[in-house]
Amino acid sequence: xFAVMNDIPKMIPQKLIEAARAQxxxxxDEQAGKSLLASYGISVPQSLTVKNAGEVDxxxxxxxxxxxxxxxxxxxLHKSDAGGVKVGLKSATEVKDAINAMAASPQIKAxxxxxxxxxxxxxxxxEIVIGGLRDPYFGPLVMVGLGGIFVEVLRDVSFRxxxxxxxxxxxxxxxxxxxxxxxxxxxxxxASRAAIVDALLKVGGENGLLMTHADDIAEADINxxxxxxxxxxxxxxxxxxx
Amino acid sequence: xxxxxxLQDFTPFFEPQTVAVVGVSTRNTHALPNVFMRRIxxxxxxxxxxPINPTAxxxxxxxxxxxxxxxxxxxxYAYIGVGGAQIPAMxxxxxxxxxxxxxxxxxxxxxxxxxxxxxELVAAARAGGMRLVGPNCMGLYSxxxxxxxxxxxxxxxxxxxxxxxxxxxxxxxxxxGRNRGVKFSALVTAxxxxxxxxxxxxxxxxxxxxxxxxxxxxxxxxxGRRLFELLRERKASKxxxxxxxxxxxxxxxxxxxxxxxxxxxxxxxxxxSRQTGVVIVDTLDQFVDTLLxxxxxxxxxxxxxxxxxxxxxxxxxxxLATDYFARLGLDVTPFEQKAIDELAALQLPPGTSxxxxxxxxxxxxxxxxxxxxxxxxxxxxxxxxxxxLVMHLNLSAFVGRVKPExxxxxxxxxxxxxxxxxxxxxxxxxxRSDGEPNLEExxxxxxxxxxxxxxxxxxxxTNVGHALAALAAHERFVSSRAQH
Numbered sequence: 079x080f081a082v083m084n085d086i087p088k089m090i091p092q093k094l095i096e097a098a099r100a101q102x103x104x105x106x107d108e109q110a111g112k113s114l115l116a117s118y119g120i121s122v123p124q125s126l127t128v129k130n131a132g133e134v135d136x137x138x139x140x141x142x143x144x145x146x147x148x149x150x151x152x153x154x155l156h157k158s159d160a161g162g163v164k165v166g167l168k169s170a171t172e173v174k175d176a177i178n179a180m181a182a183s184p185q186i187k188a189x190x191x192x193x194x195x196x197x198x199x200x201x202x203x204x205e206i207v208i209g210g211l212r213d214p215y216f217g218p219l220v221m222v223g224l225g226g227i228f229v230e231v232l233r234d235v236s237f238r239x240x241x242x243x244x245x246x247x248x249x250x251x252x253x254x255x256x257x258x259x260x261x262x263x264x265x266x267x268x269a270s271r272a273a274i275v276d277a278l279l280k281v282g283g284e285n286g287l288l289m290t291h292a293d294d295i296a297e298a299d300i301n302x303x304x305x306x307x308x309x310x311x312x313x314x315x316x317x318x319x320x
Numbered sequence: 321x322x323x324x325x326x327l328q329d330f331t332p333f334f335e336p337q338t339v340a341v342v343g344v345s346t347r348n349t350h351a352l353p354n355v356f357m358r359r360i361x362x363x364x365x366x367x368x369x370x371p372i373n374p375t376a377x378x379x380x381x382x383x384x385x386x387x388x389x390x391x392x393x394x395x396x397y398a399y400i401g402v403g404g405a406q407i408p409a410m411x412x413x414x415x416x417x418x419x420x421x422x423x424x425x426x427x428x429x430x431x432x433x434x435x436x437x438x439x440e441l442v443a444a445a446r447a448g449g450m451r452l453v454g455p456n457c458m459g460l461y462s463x464x465x466x467x468x469x470x471x472x473x474x475x476x477x478x479x480x481x482x483x484x485x486x487x488x489x490x491x492x493x494x495x496x497g498r499n500r501g502v503k504f505s506a507l508v509t510a511x512x513x514x515x516x517x518x519x520x521x522x523x524x525x526x527x528x529x530x531x532x533x534x535x536x537x538x539x540x541x542x543x544g545r546r547l548f549e550l551l552r553e554r555k556a557s558k559x560x561x562x563x564x565x566x567x568x569x570x571x572x573x574x575x576x577x578x579x580x581x582x583x584x585x586x587x588x589x590x591x592x593s594r595q596t597g598v599v600i601v602d603t604l605d606q607f608v609d610t611l612l613x614x615x616x617x618x619x620x621x622x623x624x625x626x627x628x629x630x631x632x633x634x635x636x637x638x639x640l641a642t643d644y645f646a647r648l649g650l651d652v653t654p655f656e657q658k659a660i661d662e663l664a665a666l667q668l669p670p671g672t673s674x675x676x677x678x679x680x681x682x683x684x685x686x687x688x689x690x691x692x693x694x695x696x697x698x699x700x701x702x703x704x705x706x707x708x709l710v711m712h713l714n715l716s717a718f719v720g721r722v723k724p725e726x727x728x729x730x731x732x733x734x735x736x737x738x739x740x741x742x743x744x745x746x747x748x749x750x751x752r753s754d755g756e757p758n759l760e761e762x763x764x765x766x767x768x769x770x771x772x773x774x775x776x777x778x779x780x781x782t783n784v785g786h787a788l789a790a791l792a793a794h795e796r797f798v799s800s801r802a803q804h
Contacts, residue, residue, distance in 0.1 A: 215544030216588050237587040238595055239548050245800070246595055253594070 091117045091287075095294050095319065101152075104319055109150065109195060111315035115300065118280045118287045121311045125197035130181070131174040137196055138170040144199045147176045153189035160185050165199065200313050203306035204260060204269035207235070208281055210288045210298030212320065218292045220282025222274070224256045225302045232256075240292075241284040247275040260305075269305035277303065277310045296320040327527040330520075332419040333453070334506055335465040336396030337367040340388055340418070342410060343402035343425075344371040344379045352424065353401040354380060356459065356469055364475065365466040368393060372410075388414035388448070397467065398450075399459060401425055404437055407455075408444035416449030423455035424469075424487070429512050430456050442514050457511030458487030461494055461504065464530065469509070470494045478503020480611050481531035483510055483521045485539045486565075489604065493537070496608050501771035502615060505530040517543040519550050526554050533614040534558055535607060539565045548592060555801050556597030559614045559794050563607040564589055564600055597797030599790040606786045609778060613787040614794075616776040617746045621802065624795035625707040625746060625788060627651050629700050630677035630781075632712030633685060637752070638677035641712070641781035648789035650708075652677060659703035666695055676704065685713075686722040690729030697737040701744060709738075710784050712750035715759045715766075727766060735773050746791065750778045 094110045094117075106114060112122040126137045127150065138145075149162030157163045161183050164176040177194050180186050205225025213219050216239050223235035236253035238246050251257055251271060262268035281287050281300070288295060297318040304311050339360065343353035357369060357380065370391045373384040385391050388398060388410060394417040400407060404427040411421055428438035438455070445452035453460075459469025463477045473494050480502055484490035490509040497504065505528060508521055518536055525531040541547060551560060593600045601607050628650050630638050642652040654660070654675040663674035669687075673679040678696060685693060700709060711734055718727060731749075738747045749770050753759040767777040778784045 213544070213588050215541045216548055216592070217545045219588060219591065237591045239588065239591050242595075249594060 091291070095291065098319065103152065106315075106317040106319070107150065107152070107192075108148065108315065111317050112312065114287065114317060115312050115315055120277055120280050120300075121309055122315075123197045123200055123311060123313065125195055127193045127195050128177070129193050131177045134174045134177065134196070135170050138173060141196060142198055143168045145173060146197050146199055147173055147180070148195040148197065149180055149186060150192040150195055151186070151189045152192070154186070160189075162186060200304040200311040201306045201309070203304045203309075204266070205302035206269075206274060206305055206310075208277060208300040208303055208312075209235075210281060210295060211237075212292065212296050213239075218282070218288040218295075220250075220278060220288055222250050222254070222278060224254060224259055228254075228256045228259075229301075238282065240282045240288050241286060242278065242282045244275060244279060247278040247283075250278065251275070267307050270308050270310065273305055273308065273310035274303075277312075294319055327524060330524045332396035333451075333460070334462045334467075334524075336420075336467065338370065338391070338393050338396050339365065339367060339467070340370040340372055340385075340391060340395040340398040342372040342388075342398060342400040342407075344373055344376075344384070346373070346376045346379055349380065351401070353399060356399050356401070357382065359469070359471075360467050363466050363468045363473075367396075370395065372398075388418050391417070394418065396420065397422065397460075397465075399424065399469075400454075404428060404434065404441075404455070408437075408440045411441070411444040411448040411450065411452070414448035414450060418448060418450045420453060421445060421448075421450050422453045422457075422459060424457055424459055424509075424511075425454075426456045428455045429514065438512065438514050445515055452515035453508065454511040455514060456487075457485075457509035458490055459509060461490075461507040463504065464506070472498060474498055474503060476503055477505060477530055478615070479505055479530060479532035480535060480615055481505045481521075481525035481528065481533070482507040482535040482537075482611075483518045483525075484508070484537040485510055485513065485518070486537055487511065489537050492604060493535070493608065496604070497611070500608055500612055501767070501777070502608060502612050505532075513540075513542065517546070519543050519547045522547065522560070523550055526550075526558055532558060533611055534560045535563070535611050536560065537563045537565065537607070544588070544592075548596065551592070551596035551598055554596075556794060556798050559619065560596075560598040561607060561610045561614070561790065562589075562593075562598050562600050563602075563604065593793075597794060597801070599793055601786070601790065605783060606790075609783045609787040610790040612776045613746075613748070613791055616748075616774055617791065618743070619791060619795045619798065620707065620743070620746070621795050621798040623707060624799050625650070625792040627653065627706045628708045628710060628788065629655075629704055629706035629745075630710050630712065631680070631697065631700065632678075632710075632714070632750070633680055633682055633717055634712065634714045634752070635673070635679050637712060637714065637781060638673075638679045641710075641785065642677055644782055645785050645788075648785050650785065650788060650792065655700075655704045659699055662699045662703055663696065666692075666699075668692075668696075676706075682717045682721060685730060686718075686726045689723065690726040691733055693730050694733035694737060697734055698740070701737055701741040706745050708746040708748065708788055710748050710750060710781070710788075712752060712781060712784075714752045715763055716752070716754045716756075719759060719762060724762075727762075728769075731766070731770060731773075735775070746788070747775060748778065748784055748788070749775050750781055750784050752780060 146165045154160045207223045209221035211219045218240040223229040228234045236250040260269045299316045300312045341353045345351040371379045371384045376384045398421045400423045404425045428434040461468045487509040525534045672684045
């Protein structure tokens with residue numbers, strides 16, 4: 079049938095990394111990355127994986143639409159570019175159509191397919207990025223930035239050396255030039271600062287993800303993390319191994 | 321090798337009883353080791369000096385010894401300035417009788433072909449039972465130990481402790497510092513830091529009662545993690561100023577992630593500063609300016625510096641400084657009405673601006689031979705209540721127009737008012753000159769007087785601004801961490 083992914087806290091994080099190494103992967107795949115995040119208490123969307131369209135009906139009884147479907151393949155690094163992502167699907171029929179369309183596309187046909195990830199869409203909110211990096215001299219660093227143009231174009235990000243304290247996390251947000259956006263600029267709903275600070279501490283704090291796996295993780299991108307007025311959900315994650 | 325991390329273990333380095341000098345020449349008295357030997361003797365070093373020379377009996381009146389193992393007493397501090405390839409064997413032969421070897425010679429890991437030799441050097445120091453400082457540097461300046469590699473250097477034991485990874489810059493810091501009134505507890509040039517790292521000296525300076533301010537010139541931070549942990553643990557209990565070279569060149573060569581591409585080497589130094597309260601500066605001038613301010617004033621962590629009053633002559637200078645200070649996060653905003661009313665009641669001549677900046681033409685400042693300033697300053701302190709007061713005098717506008725004692729009276733008035741309101745506001749002086757030799761001479765004399773009264777003196781308002789912004793950042797950090 080399908081693998082239940084939300085039974086995650088029982089997974090030992092180090093096993094995820096060892097499994098990727100055993101397969102000679104230089105990075106955790108999206109599913110493993112999200113499992114790692116979930117094991118540190120960071121919210122990830124509810125999701126299930128299916129092998130093919132035939133498993134969709136059963137899966138959709140356990141998920142709440144709208145959902146997104148993503149191709150899972152070790153050969154496809156940039157899923158969107160390969161036509162391997164379809165968002166805003168409202169029914170099992172739409173999900174099946176999306177999977178069948180993906181399976182028929184030439185680029186995906188040529189690749190090894192592990193399956194298809196069906197994931198609930200995160201509630202609307204402000205996109206942010208949380209990142210990690212291992213500095214050769216200072217050890218793990220944690221980064222935060224606002225998503226989209228703020229990080230892509232303006233490079234409006236703030237770094238700290240791990241482990242960070244709660245005050246460090248607060249000051250990281252204060253450092254951002256676009257910090258006012260979090261408070262709900264231009265009529266938008268405010269994004270929960272507390273949820274971001276909490277996520278930053280789980281990633282970069284004492285006993286956090288980056289400190290615990292400092293010897294394994296070279297770089298990390300949680301991009302985007304969607305922050306509503308009461309939660310921060312990691313929608314995509316990428317961990318590059320040392 | 322045991323890590324040295326306490327005051328006692330570094331005492332033989334900063335206050336040696338016995339000094340060995342390796343590399344002395346019987347023919348070339350200009351050789352650096354010969355110069356060093358004469359310098360410490362002239363500087364007042366009273367312990368034993370042992371020139372090491374395998375063939376000579378005596379050099380410049382000092383009896384020579386064949387090796388570090390042959391000296392009458394064990395060696396606390398060995399200055400080593402001989403060809404790099406010869407050094408490892410010499411160190412290995414010390415048989416545990418040398419505490420510190422300060423290797424000034426070059427040709428080690430600063431060049432690719434010297435990397436292996438540096439590894440050999442470290443291994444030899446370990447085998448010889450000593451700690452190694454350097455290589456590729458110039459030496460130690462330690463007033464308390466009467467040791468100096470520098471041609472000039474005050475005998476006075478000051479409060480600023482410095483580690484410089486560059487020898488030449490270390491000399492600049494001593495020389496410029498001396499002319500600006502910075503007084504050092506010690507300055508170590510540490511070069512490649514093959515064994516003893518900057519963090520270990522920083523730890524010593526934190527523990528050392530004479531050191532009140534710590535300055536670092538760093539090019540690499542091989543023990544960055546240890547530096548971070550040390551500084552974070554110390555919570556800026558002493559101000560630390562870092563002049564960092566090579567902030568833009570490094571960074572990750574090939575970042576695979578988005579985060580990696582956003583990093584750049586500079587980000588980690590900004591992070592270090594935000595998390596530990598160290599002040600990072602960009603230029604040698606800012607380094608000396610900032611060390612001078614921390615040496616001179618007691619940080620006001622109860623009320624971090626924000627509001628600044630400018631008082632002096634030069635309208636354009638005041639306007640430009642107001643803008644510049646604002647960019648540095650310092651407020652030069654008008655006084656409240658009470659102070660303005662009180663200043664207005666003095667009925668100062670036309671052309672005087674009293675709202676802050678307080679801009680007084682020479683005519684105003686020279687009223688009553690300069691004593692009018694006392695009344696103005698009293699109102700600034702009592703009613704304006706700034707966190708810092710910057711008095712700026714454009715000497716070009718004074719000299720030749722008013723009696724020389726006007727400047728002295730201005731200064732005396734400022735000091736009297738400062739002392740009447742102790743601890744209320746930081747007081748700094750900018751003495752501006754156009755570079756004419758007679759003005760420069762006047763400025764020099766005047767600066768000495770001001771420094772004797774504990775007033776730091778700057779050349780321009782921009783220099784004052786950077787130092788004051790650094791002080792404010794330190795005060796804010798200590799204040800924010802005290803609340804948590």
